[in-house]
Amino acid sequence: MINKKVANVQDALYDITDNVTIMLGGFGLCGIPENSIAELVRKNVKGLTCISNNAGVDDFGLGLLLQKRQIDKMISSYVGENAEFERQMLSGELAVELTPQGTLAEKCRAAQVGIPAFYTPAGYGTEVAEGKETREFNGKQYVLEHAFKADFAIVKAWKGDEAGNLIFKGTARNFNACMAGAAKITIAEVEELVPAGVLDPNEVHVPGIFVKRIFQGEKYEKRIEQRTVRTKK
Numbered sequence: 611m612i613n614k615k616v617a618n619v620q621d622a623l624y625d626i627t628d629n630v631t632i633m634l635g636g637f638g639l640c641g642i643p644e645n646s647i648a649e650l651v652r653k654n655v656k657g658l659t660c661i662s663n664n665a666g667v668d669d670f671g672l673g674l675l676l677q678k679r680q681i682d683k684m685i686s687s688y689v690g691e692n693a694e695f696e697r698q699m700l701s702g703e704l705a706v707e708l709t710p711q712g713t714l715a716e717k718c719r720a721a722q723v724g725i726p727a728f729y730t731p732a733g734y735g736t737e738v739a740e741g742k743e744t745r746e747f748n749g750k751q752y753v754l755e756h757a758f759k760a761d762f763a764i765v766k767a768w769k770g771d772e773a774g775n776l777i778f779k780g781t782a783r784n785f786n787a788c789m790a791g792a793a794k795i796t797i798a799e800v801e802e803l804v805p806a807g808v809l810d811p812n813e814v815h816v817p818g819i820f821v822k823r824i825f826q827g828e829k830y831e832k833r834i835e836q837r838t839v840r841t842k843k
Contacts, residue, residue: 611806614774614824619649622797622823626650626762629657633718633763633789634672637663638835641782642671643766643799645827650675659683661758663714663785665695670833679703685758687711691835710738713755715785720757721792722820727756760793766827767816770800771809774818783815791820799827 616622623646626632632650636642650658651674658681665686666673675681676694683705689695698704709717710732720728729752733739743754765786768779776798778786790796803826 611773612818613772613806614818614821615772615803616823616825618825619645619799619827622646622799622825623649623653623764625795626653626655628655630655630761631659631661631759631793633758633760633793634660634662635763635765635782635786635789636666636671637781637784639667639670639833640780641766641778641784641786642666643764643827644671644830645799645825646764646766646797647671647674650680651678654678654680656680657682659685661685661714661718661760661789663711664688665692667691668694670831676704683707685709685714687714708738713738715788717755717758718785718788718792721759722788722790725757727754729754758792761795763789763791763793763796765790765796765798765816767798767800769802769804769809770798770821770824771804771806771818772824773806774798774821774824775806775809775811775814776800776816776818776821776824777809777813778815787815790816795822796820797822798824800824801827801830 660681685707699706713732731752734751734753739753767776769777798821
C-alpha cells in the first residue's frame with residue numbers, strides 16, 4: 611500500500627525554498643492551508659510567486675506572507691479585502707497579474723490534466739488580453755491562455771487518507787481540487803487523516819495519484835468573511 615503520510619508540516623514543506631512558484635488553495639477564507647502558510651512564514655522563504663484565487667486578508671492567509679514581504683508576485687482573481695496587498699501593488703513593491711476567476715480555475719485544471727493552453731472568451735477586448743494571441747471561433751473572439759507552471763501546489767482538504775485521496779467540504783472545493791496535481795509537487799493538509807481504505811471511493815473528490823505528501827493539520831480557525839448582524843429594535 612502506498613503511504614504518502616508525513617509526520618508534520620515541517621516534513622511536508624522541507625524542500626520549499628526561495629524563488630519558487632506556489633499554488634495555494636482556498637476560496638475567500640474557506641479551505642486555506644493555514645498550517646502550511648504558517649510554516650512558510652516561519653521558514654521565511656522569499657521571492658515567492660503565489661497563485662491563489664484571493665490574497666487573504668491583512669492578518670490571515672496569504673496576508674501573513676505579504677506582511678513579511680515574502681511574496682514578489684501574486685497571480686489572483688479577487689483581492690479586494692487586503693489593505694496591505696493594495697498598498698504594495700500601488701507602490702510597485704508587488705507584481706500583480708489579475709486573472710478572471712474562471713480563467714484562473716481553468717489554467718489550474720489545464721495544468722492538472724496536461725493541456726498546455728486553451729482559448730477562452732473571458733477578457734477579450736480588455737487589458738487581460740493585451741499581448742496574448744486571439745482567434746475567432748464561430749464568429750466570436752477568444753483569448754489564448756497558457757496553463758500554469760508551478761513548482762508546488764498546497765491544498766487543504768476536510769478529510770484525507772494516507773494514500774492521498776481527498777474530500778473537500780463546500781466551497782473549499784472550488785480551487786483546491788483543480789490545483790491538486792497541477793504542479794510538480796502537491797502537498798495536502800487535512801483536518802482529519804484516516805488510514806487508506808476508510809474513505810468511500812464514491813465520495814473522493816481528488817484521487818491520491820495527484821498528491822505527493824499529506825499530513826494532518828491542527829488548530830484551524832473558522833473565520834467568517836463578512837459578518838452581518840441585525841440591530842436590536
